[in-house]
Amino acid sequence: MAERSKATDRLMSVFMIIAEFGPISLADLTRMTFLPRSSVHRAAQALQAKGWIRARMSDHNYEVTNTFLTSLHASTVSVQCTDLLDQVVRDLAKSLDLAFEIGAFTELGNFEGIDTTEYKSDLESHQSLVTAPGALFAQLALPPEKLIKHLELYLRFATEHDKYQITSGRHRKRLADLRKTGHQAIAPYLVFPFSINDTEYGSLLVKRPFKTSPQKSDLSSVEAKIWDKLSQEKVKFINLNAQ
Secondary structure, eight states, X not given: OHHHHHHHHHHHHHHHHHHHHOSBOHHHHHHHXXXXXXXXXXXXXXXXXXXXXXXXXXXXXXXXXXXXXXXHHHHHHHHHHHHHHHHHHHHHHHHHTOEEEEEXXXXXTEEEEEEESXXXXXXXXXXXXXXXXXXXXXXXXXXXXXXXXXXXXXXXXXOHHHXXXXXXXXXXXXXXXXXXXXXXXXXXXXXXXXXXXXXXXXXEEEEOOTTXXXXXXXXXXXXXXXXXXXXXXXXXXXXXXXX
């Protein structure tokens, strides 16, 4: 266990130096970590295998990969959302006996479920920007220029159905209709789009627990109560009913 801990410490020491000072040569990396050259080289190889760093073709200097930076950004978005919304979501779920799901754009073209009050195994999986309720409403929080960028990137891996909806203009029309209809536009959900510091965008999806009968699935009676609570939070929720 002690040997594994030492190996992990070496790995992180090497990575932190590369992240801060890269691109950096093996010689400089060895000098700055105060570790044997062979240990630094093994650590760099391990980091390359993980996809965290790469050795440039031109001079073999090490630098952090875009894959790692993208993952880091996704993690940062997740932490921001959960840190800011955790308590209010817990309180609302308990007091109203409702289920909540927080979702956000973790990178261009990619919307994911971040956390939920119900057990769910498919969090952090890509959601359709055309059919997923949380993703649809999150797009209503995006400035037009950012919406275009997200859709352009999404088209690279979207299904044929989603591509057609976007390129034909039907998707744009549906977003306009959702904005007019309000938070209850996709029954049986309530969905509240939000932004964080005008840089990160997502939505809070509300629904009755799975055990609830269809006759009791309407949420209109609790919409105002939920909005009153959300409007007091640091996260900037968008009131579609006021537009």
